[in-house]
Amino acid sequence: MSTDDLPETFHVTTDEQLRAVSNLTRHRIMAVLRFEPSTITQIAERIGLAKGSSSYHVRLLERAGLIKVVRTRKVRGVTERYYAMAARTLHLPDPGEGGPDVVMRHAIADLEASPADGERHVRQAHLRITDEQFAELGERLHALVAEYRELSDPALPDTTLAFALFHPRSKYKEETK
Incomplete structure (x- = not known):
């Protein structure tokens, strides 16, 4: 099977799958496999992990x-296996109010582990926009990610983009209910 034949989305539904994807090391392995199939040895070298751990x-x-x-x-008489993601994207269940967001936790861990002298663009903006503008911004962010995903080249260094667009819990909203 080639990676061109992969389904678009894999829905994480079981506890086993959620535990697997929640681990930071496994998250980094999946990041390697997102762009090209790799062997255990290649994965180990790429993320700086012992071959046995990988x-x-x-x-x-x-x-x-x-x-x-x-x-x-x-x-040399050994079967070498090349692994790839089961789908192009993973869909995680909503963590629910107050629950840990696995994607954001991994993004923060990766940001903190990135070289301090490397170029980084980290911003947070608080906006006051309509529901329509909120939806439009979400669509534009997704389209921008899709556009740059098409430009991705496995020969180039990794770049991570993480964004979260959400309505924070607002004391004002609770008081007006």
Whole structure:
């Protein structure tokens, strides 16, 4: 199976899948596999992890159905497996009010682990916009991500974009109910 044949979305629905995707090391493995199939050795080198540890985490991801073997090849009598994501995107369940947001926790951990001397663009903006403007901004952000995802080249260094567009809990809104 080539990565061109992957379904568009994988819905994380089971506790096993949620536990697998919630681990930061496995999150980083999936980030590697998002762009090109890789072997355990390639994954280990890419994220700076021992080969045995990478193998353990890959097995958990595979068992949860989040990644799959997309091709194999024989190398000196050993079958080398190339893993890729099970789908182009993962859809995580809503954590619910007050619940931990796995995506944002991973984004913060990755940001904190990024080189301090590297170029970073981190901003937070508080806006007062209509519901229609909120929806339009969400659509524009998704379109921008899709546009740049099409431009992604596995030969280039990784870049992470994380955004969260939401209505914070507002004391004003609660008082007007």
